[in-house]
Amino acid sequence: MPVIVDAPRIEHHREPLGIGERMPRLSWRVSSAPAGWRQSAYRVEVDHDGIRRSYDVESTDQVLVDWPAEALGSREIARVAIAVRGEDGRWSAASESTTLETGLLDPEDWIARPVGAARNENPHSDERRPSLVRTGFDVREGLVRARLYATAHGVYEAEVNGVRVGEDALSPGWTVYGARLRYYTHDVTALLSPGANAIGAWLGDGWYRGRLGWRGGFRNIYGTDQSFLGQLELMYGDGSREVVATDATWRSAPSPIIASGLYDGEDYDAREEQAGWSSAGFDDSSWDGTQERHRDPATLVAPTAPPVRATQELRPVEVLTGPSGSRILDFGQNLVGRVRIRVSGEAGDTVTLRTAEVLQDGEIYTRPLRAARSTDNYTLAGRDIEEWEPRFTFHGFRYVEVAGWPGDLDADAAAGALIARVHHTDLERTGWFESSDPALNRLHENVVWGMRGNFVDIPTDCPQRDERIGWTGDIQVFGPTAATLFDVSGMLSGWLQDVAIEQLPDGTVPWYVPVIPAVDKWTPIRPGAAWGDVATLLPWTLYERFGDVGVLRAQFDSAHRWVDLLERLAGSSRLWDTGFQLGDWLDPAAPPDDPADALTDRYLVATAYFAKSARTVALMAEVLGLEAERVHYDTLADEVAEAFAAAYVNADGTMISDAQTAYALGLRFDLITDPALRDAAARRLAQLVHEAGNRIATGFVGTPLVSDALSGDGQLNAAYDLLLERECPSWLYQVEQGATTVWERWDSLLPDGSVNPGQMTSFNHYALGAVADWMHRVIAGLAPETPGYRRIRFAPRPGGGLTTASARQITAYGEATIAWKITSGQLHVEMRVPIGADAVIDLPGTDEEIVGAGIHTRTVPLV
Known part of the structure; x- marks a missing residue:
């Protein structure tokens, strides 16, 4: 071979x-x-x-x-x-x-300057009409290569000679624009021909100057202009290069997009279109001039991850009629993206699309969207067939109310005329799981869909309401699951650069990145456990899953500055027991109006995370060869762990906060080290699970840890009991209620079918779906033993009545798989190890063995 x-x-x-x-x-x-x-x-x-x-x-x-x-x-x-x-x-x-x-690696490579409309507009108005910008140019014979380097203040779509450039959406995405503005490189050689040519761009507000935040939000956070920055470089066979760059000679005009916003949707009037506007020969003499804007070329950076793209299309599964007579499309899946329509009608007819995640009393229910209008309006031009999709918005939805549709909108008509286009960062899928339990498989699929919908350029909390921001705590707890399901290495290492930029001089990590203005709770920025610990724990997760030492090197300064801050806050006591904390956010026992009022003491959570982050920085230092730093942070972690045990762990292994999250933290963060005390703590944790009727009693902090805390310390059956419970609150309660993504609250939909009355009620959050990583590692039994899966651990732990389970992981070395089944009291396991890796096989009741690449099968009696 x-x-x-x-x-x-x-x-x-x-x-x-x-x-x-x-x-x-x-x-x-x-x-x-x-x-x-x-x-x-x-x-x-x-x-x-x-x-x-x-x-x-x-x-x-x-x-x-x-x-x-x-x-x-x-x-x-x-x-x-x-x-x-x-x-x-x-x-x-x-x-x-x-x-x-x-790409263009040096600031002096850039001669282009951002250009936008020169016409007067009120930059503070809610009705700022987007612009088109264009220019014409000539191409000589002998062109061998053409590249367009493009970005915007706002969002853009470029066209060359009437043809859309690329398939990316909402570019250039959302970064800390003052320090890092991404540009994208496009090969446009095939779009050009000798002679006259043209280039243009659609513009939108996007994150740069659009409405962001709660309670009406804020505008113009990064600037008041809406501008395109493009540098088209033409390389000829004789070695010469010509550059067509945005400057004040470009022309601008109002766009057919009348208004556009990420939260509010898009209004488009097809009667305002100008045919051929981005093609050669178009007469732009009636267009306005453009105005150059400032941009420091040193802030222009190439992307580290794929852009947002449409990755899937879904047709409606049903057309419903609401009690009011409304026509509602059900796409059968809560998703993130936009609806494309194909329609015929009279000029001036307007089709209105309103989106929602759920129905209530037979109508779309928009209260959970808060101040997000989430509505698209298309005014027809009167052509035979018109096709349209919004450009500069996205929605989180399953249902779409359609008003103003010309003619009857029955199921057959809707199937071809209205298509949901799923948008998210176009990450490579890397992890799959399946079992003999259809509900468990649906839960896993919900986690996947929730991640897709919340990885829209940055890792967001939710995709539908007036928020959609990069909460640091959410991705900290979900990071291992994200890194299992998709290749997030480039996306999250790029986002971590923005975390470091937004980090305050004293080491404080913001609650969300990029930072935007907020209500009083989040301003001024204060250090918070679990959220700020993204600076230490997410880089380590990326190292463990992708073997990338570079991310540790890039983020080490940010990580140790966070821990240094905690050391100052805790002082000699080594207990972080002061200040504002969210604790075990959204513990189901917390009041709906106070999600931080959890069963577990918030300062227990803070001190536990202090210890975990200190230990993680020590591990980072060891990998990077920084011995003095390793010793310092290891010693600090030991001191914090000792203080934690003295303050929060009783002599019998129980804890001051007799709650599931407290035990999960103590066990998973190795803060209870004595074997007898660990055993007692694990038994008490299992007892708490059973006393709660196997229903969930953890929030954002405890949920990613509780299953491992049980299965890792001899309480596997309790872990399965917790996972497979179907009463509220539980993971499978959501599945039983018809969820197709993971909810923000365990009871976003109440048992009586009504929507939770809380102000925060999202049906698409990923944080509570962090259990999927445990499903891969423990149920199926596939995990990295060493960074990057250089050594794989196959350690399935069947239970819960499951008779089969499997997992597949695309690693840096190739595909690793495991599949097991139970027949006649025996466990049959087949495992694949990719070339370049080896594996530890750890089956119940047997000694561990190390094997090389290839397919391995084992059969053992169930213990």
């Missing part, structure tokens, strides 16, 4: 066009090799500037290895292939090449 190497991956990019790394790291997979084969060396072949060079490295590494060649400059193209040598001394054939291309 020959050794076959797949084409290498460049950093964390799915498409390495316009990358920002001068010396990008390389990864590859060996897809075929003889049994027992192991890599002993690798060869990187780099074709750059017409010269092919080879670099041999004695190493078994194949994930994120250093770039061996000279640093790349702007606009440079290289083709990279990999060959590997086995322990037998034989080299494989080289892999297929991956072509990478850098």
Whole structure:
């Protein structure tokens, strides 16, 4: 069997066009090799500037290895292939090449300036009409390559010669714009031809100057202008380069988009369209001029992750008629995106689409949206067929009320005329789970859909109401599940850069990133446990799941500054027992109007996280070779753990806060170390679960930990009892109620079918879905034993009456799988280890064994 190497991956990019790394790291997979084969060396072949060079490295590494060649400059193209040598001394054939291309890496590369409408407008009005901008240019014979580097103050869609550029949506996304504004690189060579050409862009407010926040929100947070920044570079066969860049010579006009907002939706009047506006030969003499805006080129950065795209289309499963006579489409799935329509009617007819996640009394129920209008209006031009989809908004919805539709809107008509287009950051799916319990499978699918809907450029809390911001606590607890289900390495490492930027000089990590103005509770920014700990725990999660030392190196300063702050706040007592805390947010026992009033003492939560973060920074320092720092933070973690035990753990292993979250923290954060006390604490935790009727009694903090706290300390049956309970509150209660995503509250929908009256009632939050990672690791039994899955742990722990379970994980080394079934009192397990990795097999009642790549089967009696 020959050794076959797949084409290498460049950093964390799915498409390495316009990358920002001068010396990008390389990864590859060996897809075929003889049994027992192991890599002993690798060869990187780099074709750059017409010269092919080879670099041999004695190493078994194949994930994120250093770039061996000279640093790349702007606009440079290289083709990279990999060959590997086995322990037998034989080299494989080289892999297929991956072509990478850098973007504009130096501020002096940019001559473009943001341009927007010069017409007067009130920047504080709620009715600011978006603009179009355009220019014409000539292309000479001999064009070999054309690249458009584009971004905006606001959001944009570019067109060249009447053709949409790219498939990304809501670009350039949401970053801390003053420090980091992403630009995207597009290959537009095929859209150009010799002679006259044109380029233009649609503009919208987006996050930059659109309405953000609660209770009416704030506008113009980052600026008052709406501008496009584009630099089209034409490379010719003679080596010359011409640049068409945004400047004051561009022209602008009002867009057919009358109004657009992320919360409110989009109003579009097709009668205002100007045919051919982005094509050559269009007469723009009646258009207005443009005004140049300021942008420091040093803040322009290339993306580290894929953009937001439409990744799926859903047709309505039913057309309902409400008691009022309203026509309501049910798409059968709570999703995030927009509705595309195909319609025929008279000029001036207006179709209105109102979205909602749930129905109440037969009508769409919009109260949970709070101040988000979530409505799209399309006014027809009167053409035979008109097709439209909003450009610069997104909605969280399952149901769409349609008003003003010309003609009858029955099920057959709706199936082809109204399509829900699912939008989210176009991450690669990496993790799958299935079991013999359909409800459990539906729960897992709900977690996946919830993650998709809340990874819209940043990790948000919810996608539907007037909020949609990057809560740090939510992604801190959900990070392991996110990193199991999708390749979030590039997206979250990029978002962590914004966390570090927004971190205050004293080390305080904001409640949400990017930071926007808020109501009194969140202003001024104060340190809060579990939320601020994203600075330590999320980088470590990315390292564990993707083997990326670089994210530790990049975030170490942010991480240790957070822990240094906690050390100052706690003082010599080592107890963080002062200040504002959210504690175990949304504990089901908390009053609806005070979600922080949990059963577990909030300062117990704070001190536990202090210990966990200190220990994590010590681990980061060890990986980075920072011995003095490792010793300091290890010692600090020991001191905090000792103080925690003295303050919160009784002599018999019970805890001062006799609540599930308290025990989960003590056990999972290794704050109860004595074996006898751990056993007592685990037994008390299981007892609390059973006393509660196996119903959930944890909030955001405890929920990701409680299942592991039980199964990891001898209480596996209680963990299954908790997971499989169907009464409220529980995970499967939501499934029984017809949920297709994970809810914000355990009882967002009450048992009587009414919507929870609380002000925070989202039907699409991912935090409480963090149990999915436990389902992969413990039920199916597939987990990373060492960072990046270089060694895999197969340790299934069947229970709960399940007869089968399986998991599949796309790792940096290839696909790892496990599938087990129970027949005649025996556990049959089949496992696949990818080439380049090995695995620990840990089955119930047997000793652990280490195996290499390949397929392994085992049968053991159930204990």
